[in-house]
Amino acid sequence: MQSSPTVSPLSDVVTGNRSRAQRRLRSVGRAFALTVVILLCLLPVWYLLSTSFMTRDQFFQPDVQWYPDPFTLENFRRAFRIVPLDRYAWNTLQIELVVVPATLISASMVAYAFARLRWPGRDKLFLVLLATLMLPPQVTLIPLYVIFRHLGWIDTWIPLMLPAFLGGNPFYIFLIRQFMKGIPAELSDAARLDGAGELRVFWSIILPLCKPVLAAVAIFTFIATWNDFFNPLVYLQSEAKKTFALGLSSFTSQYGTDVTALLAATTLGVLPPILLFAFALRYFVEGITFSGTKG
Template identity: 40%
Template sequence: MRSKKRTIAKAATYAVLLIISFICLVPFYWMIRSSLMDMSQIFTMPPVWIPNPIKFSNYKEALTMLPFAKYFSNTLIVVILSVSGTVITSSLCAYSFSRINWKGRDKVFGILLTAMMIPFAVTLIPTFIGWQKLGFVNTYVPLVLPAWFGGGVFNVFLLRQFFKTIPKELDEAAIMDGAGHFTIYSKIILPLSKPSLIVVGLFSFMGSWNDFLGPLVYLNDGDKFTLSLGLMQFQGMYTAQWQYMMAAASVVVIPTVVIFFMGQKYFIEGISMTGMKG
């Protein structure tokens, strides 16, 4: 009886998860199918779920209406610099907070955590004024440089929690062999922290790729626009042409979906292991 109840409960859980997954995937499928249709088919009732004929030419026309290749290369520059800076500096900070004993370490870390409670909008204006005084408005510096100074409090917290799950006996053995902190960090901690580093990289990638407010505030030159700003510009110019709008939106969204599915194994593993030790 108990085994039968477990089977029924598991089946019910899977059924609910399938329904929720279907609800979440419908808007994504609707975007893809609309990008492959004629304008006349998109809003017909009852809805047409499978495009007929399939028009891949919508993507070619949408991507040539505006310089999306330029927007893609601009976005790639910002993403690569931001992700690399975030992973490197947040892991260095996390190592300091988790593996090195120094006076006031936990108090400083507690103060840093309070920064997570400050909304981004509160610091937006003074931050913009600061970058303007330095002459970095209309450059990628405000979008990239902060990633190289700590990588974000949340990422430091995530990596610190993971690093604390690694036995300190490994550090002690390395020190006895003459290793310093940088050697321990690069040769022991980082190789054992691959899942958590990938999680931080995924978060950073998705944040940089989808960032709209940052480029909107700091970039004025159309040649420096990222994909998010390019999509906004496309929406303003071609609002009535939904098949092209959906094609452009698909090009912006699909890379994040692909990257997430490629790294989801490490994502789940990194998140689940982070809270194993306080």
């Protein structure tokens, strides 16, 4: 695989100066590896989707069943009868309606202080903020449970919502702060000279420019809240208050045998994050990670 030491033009960076046969061999190998990876990623998803529309009889056939035949919606009907999936979904959406806006506002306020204001101790405290990313949540879990219990907040959504008002996940503060640092200082300085207060600079100048990162944070927050299992498990008890993720687990423990209904419910459960992600794909730091236009 030794390439000759002649100067290669930039376009040759990928392949070097290898012979044609070597290049073809390599690209075939690459295509093969990619196919395997994609199959491993998609096969379980296809299995989930197709089984959701299968009859139980077909599901328990001894061979692999590649697609539903006959096609049925019966699994979804049964899933809704076994557990109140619509109630779970509506509960989660109500929590999202509070958590997502609260996270956006509180995290961008904190990010603003770290990115655009100068004050003593700022950089050291920012390191502290980054360090809290590494703090395992189970250490604070028991005291938080005790506190919330004293306040009468067990089996309410307050413990799930409160962190969103207090900056949310430090990682989101970090993301927004990085984005805000990229906005030229002259913009806010000019507004300040024109007599704008700090709140106005934040709200009318900086925040509108942060739309891309705020969209990304909103989506991450929505998905993380939708998928969260641990916190609802600890804090919620009554059926009427459960989130979708938590409700699904009671499905498995009580009705573990109705497999196709369980998979139908799972399909419904993964749909919101996937739809949201697909819808918002263009917001995801265009060019950097997904679109691949930058080489």
